[in-house]
Amino acid sequence: MQTTLNILALTHSDKTSKDISAFLDGVDGVVANVQLQEGGIVLPGEDGLPDVLLYEVVDPSSAELVLLENFVAATRGKTIVLAIGRSSDTDLLRRLMRAGVRDVIPSPLVRQELVTTCTQLLSDKRIKMEDANGAIHAVCAFMDAKGGIGGTTIAVNVAAVLAHDRKVKTCLIDFDIGFGSCAHMLDLKPTSFVTDAIQQADRLDVVFLKALMTEHDSGLHVLASPANPASAADQLRPEVVQKIIGLAAEIYDVVIVDVPRITAPWAMEALRVSSRGFVVMQNTLAVIRDVKILLDYMPHVGIDMHKIELINNRAMAKSQSVSIEQLKQTLGRDRIHRVRNDYHSALAAADQGIPVYKVESGGELLEDVRHLANSIWQTHEPVASGRSSFLARLFNHRKATPN
Ligand SMILES: Nc1ncnc2c1ncn2[C@@H]1O[C@H](COP(=O)(O)OP(=O)(O)OP(=O)(O)O)[C@@H](O)[C@H]1O
Ligand SMILES: [Mg+2]
Structure with missing residues (x-):
């Protein structure tokens, strides 16, 4: 069985959704489920947790960050949380880091950056699985x-x-x-x-x-x-x-x-x-x-x-x-x-x-x-x-x- 990296992408904008789908299309071993969330975030439950949650942050209310924080705690690191956001906003970056977000991918997305991040995570997953074997x-x-x-x-x-x-x-x-x-x-x-x-x-x-x-x-x-x-x-x-x-x-x-x-x-x-x-x-x-x-x-x-x-x-x-x-x-x-x-x-x-x-x-x-x-x-x-x-x-x- 081939190792697959399952990504759940929750976005707030149509452009980000389209970019993620287009950039990750055809990347070997990476499967992305992209969902445009217009009415606030709904995080996945314990069943069917993705390997990676790719979450677009536009203007996060503290409630949103608390939700993310709770998600990180509840999944006990089983799901890696990555944020997509403005990398120039250091205050936001600090808050994301405190919430347990692993990394921030600057927006607007650049194909190479997204693909490199995902293939690296896929490789980490493979190594983990090799460990288990x-x-x-x-x-x-x-x-x-x-x-x-x-x-x-x-x-x-x-x-x-x-x-x-x-x-x-x-x-x-x-x-x-x-x-x-x-x-x-x-x-x-x-x-x-x-x-x-x-x-x-x-x-x-x-x-x-x-x-x-x-x-x-x-x-x-x-x-x-x-x-x-x-x-x-x-x-x-x-x-x-x-x-x-x-x-x-x-x-x-x-x-x-x-x-x-x-x-x-x-x-x-x-x-x-x-x-x-x-x-x-x-x-x-x-x-x-x-x-x-x-x-x-x-x-x-x-x-x-x-x-x-x-x-x-x-x-x-x-x-x-x-x-x-x-x-x-x-x-x-x-x-x-x-x-x-x-x-x-x-x-x-x-x-x-x-x-x-x-x-x-x-x-x-x-x-x-x-x-x-x-x-x-x-x-x-x-x-x-x-x-x-x-x-x-x-x-x-x-x-x-x-x-
Ligand atoms: N890419 C290559 N181009 C040209 N010659 C090569 C190349 N790779 C190996 N050789 C030559 O092939 C020969 C056999 O190489 P090598 O001793 O590495 O093989 P081996 O399969 O490990 O042999 P053995 O079965 O003894 O373990 C050597 O003379 C080597 O210089
Ligand atoms: Mg030899």
Whole structure:
């Protein structure tokens, strides 16, 4: 079931009603019920509370504000109240803030502002629901749909870009115990490995885990794989994977996990506890077949498919035999990330053991990796650093970090 943000908009003017309907029309996951209220406000009862009450304030009598205040108290934060009003009226803004209104959207409405606010709230709702499903914030797992498709290249470079460009506290966990190449791609010489964490899982805590990390000059911390096929992962227990990822999420703002394509319970656990799971694929029939098998399997092991996204790697390569539209149709997805084929940058980075941002004239690979990193940071930034609302910004008052 797709997460939907239900908005009840109570307006006093025809123009605001029309603007809300037009601006939110077609915004994925946002459903707005717009009601023009000419004869005073009637707030919804406990049944069928919306996620968001969007309330237009024109000239609020104190009775109206008391009603809003009561509504906030009665719904105990289940419904977020946003006001639409004149942002230049600081007295009104203060009163709204005291009444428990989360934010004020300046009127007349601007499409981008309204859409950004709503999509942000939708994303917050998704995160909350992931929490309820046992997912851990800010954890992105990457799994290949077939060997050698580029999952590690993308995971390593997204992690390095987050740490380097955005200065995000990021770690990269390489669960490809037999053949992992994350450390190698970054020319690191680790002296401790993910297997140390696995073998001593009972005494693992945040201090110990941090000590096992190898630091890259981008600021990225890597929990490296020993790349030793003899260190069989067969015995790895899902609880241990969950513990390692959970502790990492306590230390870092974003945790990137490179998961080999194995359907063993421990590998599936890495996807299950992640807040976003990326299946890396290529646009050829053989790979698409495997993507389908993998996607069909995941729900059977408790993976919430709404957080599973696809990345079409080496996009636009000559070898790609299926159009992107056919691909979306076949896989039943309306959105697939794209990382273009960029042999020059990929080869230069791999040969020198450097992230693509260090490759001269980075190219399309870097551009697409940065795009992905941005998408990841946009989802997690509010969780990592707290979000400042219009009211909070105005009154220099930071809200508590939603968590
Ligand atoms: N977008 C791209 N453009 C060009 N070459 C790429 C791209 N992405 C990855 N490659 C190249 O593809 C090869 C395989 O990449 P990588 O090792 O990341 O794959 P993998 O799927 O993680 O492999 P494994 O199955 O061993 O885990 C590497 O040589 C890499 O440089
Ligand atoms: Mg790999």
